Amino acid sequence: MIYLCLVKLEEAQQKFIQGWGQLGASWGINRTMAQIQAVLLLSPKPLCTDEVMEKLQISRGNANMNIRELISWGVVYKSFIKGDRKEYYYSEKDMWQLAKKVSRERKKRELEPLVQILGELKTIEGNGDEVDEIKKVVKSANSMANRAESVLDLVMKLDENVFFKWFKKK
Amino acid sequence: MIYLCLVKLEEAQQKFIQGWGQLGASWGINRTMAQIQAVLLLSPKPLCTDEVMEKLQISRGNANMNIRELISWGVVYKSFIKGDRKEYYYSEKDMWQLAKKVSRERKKRELEPLVQILGELKTIEGNGDEVDEIKKVVKSANSMANRAESVLDLVMKLDENVFFKWFKKK
DNA sequence: TAATATTTTCAGAAATAATTGAAAATACAA
DNA sequence: TTGTATTTTCAATTATTTCTGAAAATATTA
Secondary structure: OHHHHHHHHHHHHHHHHHHHHHHHHHOOOOHHHHHHHHHHHHOOOOEEHHHHHHHHOOOHHHHHHHHHHHHHOOOEEEEEOOOOOOEEEEEOOOHHHHHHHHHHHHHHHHHHHHHHHHHHHOOOOOOOHHHHHHHHHHHHHHHHHHHHHHHHHHHHHOOHHHHHHHHHHO | OHHHHHHHHHHHHHHHHHHHHHHHHHOOOOHHHHHHHHHHHHOOOOEEHHHHHHHHOOOHHHHHHHHHHHHHOOOEEEEEOOOOOOEEEEEOOOHHHHHHHHHHHHHHHHHHHHHHHHHHHOOOOOOOHHHHHHHHHHHHHHHHHHHHHHHHHHHHHOOHHHHHHHHHHO
16 A cells, blocks of 8 residues: 555656656756756755756766756755755745746846847838838837836736736736 | 948848747747748748748758748748749737737647646645645646636737736736 | 649758766865 | 865767758649
């Protein structure tokens, strides 16, 4: 009976890890990075590199690089156990915080470069159909990006409850 | 003078196409697919496969496959010119429509599979720290996903003006 | 119908991204 | 300081994704 439960747990964890990894991968996040995050999310206690390596069957270099990437995204933290030299890692568990941190990071890394380019293109001069078209596109892309940024900025400032209460009202 | 303007236009178009492609790529959309969309977005008139191939220096197979993918996403349309056998393609130009269509498609393709898995995992039984943890994670991921879905569904139904007026009020 | 134009497919090639593993760097304890 | 545990780096390898190009399929006209 205990054995059966263990099997089920393992299986459930694996399913979650795979699904989470897949979601990350299709959104341009390294699959392994997302899987490590899932492993930490599922663990009641912080894990060390070796435990992550073991769980996902990956090399030390891979584990280390992806864990550090997760830390730089602000979704994984280090923790130390006294008398133990190893570093342990644990995940941000609040899904709302997680979503906020990921969107903030992606906004910074991916939306802002485009906004930068669009800014440069605003000054294009000349006339003709093609010039008109690019002006129009740059202008509307710009306005869309700015709006997306404002919405994100606003959402970041709200806490989960306020945000969802507010949506429910509508 | 005309020559200078043409150079500038070309340059501006290239910058936009590259930036748009990069944005797509970092969000898990094939770079070429995003670039083709950019080319069509910038063109005042529908383009045929050869024109797209020429503009991006890509093969016919590549152009064809990505154009069809864009059509399946609902962001590019076919058009026909009488007396011409070729198909011509043009992009949805309304950024708001574009954003809506892309999010709808991605929700369908990527969020829903995870929600499916989460649904299956809800029934996990047993006890202990790890079981508690996975239950908690599944529950909160599920609630986050459902909320994201409702927000998206709601947003889809609104038109641009209503949506942004509404945000400005807050 | 046959001839021609156009689109689609897909196996293999090329390009890109992820991963390994061992060496170097760092941190810590004795 | 020296030795040991741990983390980090990165060149080489491996895996994955994307792209090509030519053949097959389809559509159109005469």
